[in-house]
Amino acid sequence: MTKKTIVLRGSQLHPVTDERNSAIAELAPEYSILIEPDDDVLADAAESIEIVFGSLPGPVQDRATALKWVQLQGAGADRYISFARERGITVTNASGVHAEPISEHLLAMLLAFARELPLAFRHQSSHSWKYDRHPEVFELSGKRALVVGTGAIGDAFARKAAALGVEIVGVRRNAPGDGRAAAPYTKMVGPAALHDELPDADFLVITLPLTDETRGMFGAAEFAHMKKTAYVFNIGRGPIIDQDAMIDALRSGRIAGAGLDVFDPEPLPEDSPLWEMENVIVTTHYAGLTPRYAERLWQIFLENLGRYVAGESLENVVDVTLGY
Secondary structure (H helix, E strand, O other): OOOEEEEEOOOOOOOOOHHHHHHHHHHOOOEEEEEOOOHHHHHHHHHHEEEEEOOOOHHHHHHOOOOOEEEOOOOOOOOOHHHHHHHOOEEEOOOOOOHHHHHHHHHHHHHHHHOOHHHHHHHHHOOOOOOOOOOOOOOOOOOEEEEEOOOHHHHHHHHHHHHOOOEEEEEOOOOOOOOOOOOOEEEEEOHHHHHHHHHHOOEEEEOOOOOOOOOOOEOHHHHHOOOOOOEEEEOOOHHHEOHHHHHHHHHHOOOOEEEEOOOOOOOOOOOOHHHHOOOEEEOOOOOOOOOOHHHHHHHHHHHHHHHHHHOOOOOOEOOOOOOO
């Protein structure tokens, strides 16, 4: 009988230490373990692969008839949904790993606009002392943030921003009909109420996954509902926003600015006007980076491996119907 196989790929960024390898062997002694196997080794083992940490090349994935569980190393699962749905495979993601670094990244972008740091950096680059040339500074306290997507990242941001005096309104699929919300949210509404809430938002904070429902969710109609002093922040996925409509809104002064870590497409083309816009902060999809990434990711995988072997339900399971 062929021994069942666990494949660990992409672990250069999240290394398989001796301690982690021993933990896997202890939790799943009946499995063989392949660490960063080359394509030939993967091809030979394809029919025995049951668990994957990371991903498989397409040809091997097609032949992995015993595959039952894939542990992703990121939160976004949009590229795996169709495959998982067709094959009946369980997919778990790294949700929770990113909550602290991404919420801090969002807060950094808010504070950068509040204190006009992009303008200060331009002055610094030109060696210009312009003490009184900061007409657009503002305080976060008393502002309202509309957080669209109240998962781990949205909640972490909400707690941090609320501590600085920002009023937090959340938008989620299964919000109660009466708007009731637990702290730090002052109100929780469903997507149908989005246009009602946009006019009062000083900050639109998008922390959604990319699904059929969220693709193109924010476009010209949504920007037209916003204050001219409002800022848009997106750390979800680029295609959630109609990027051309956002650029038009930024150029026309329909919205005040944007802090963006994700784009459509990626990498952001060199000729994109977003690079040169003074009211835009561009970061290159690194909001989730943290020196604690591997620690948290391996904690999720090892916890789930123990559950899998014991026949228990896994954590962080992606709903292949909803797409996240």
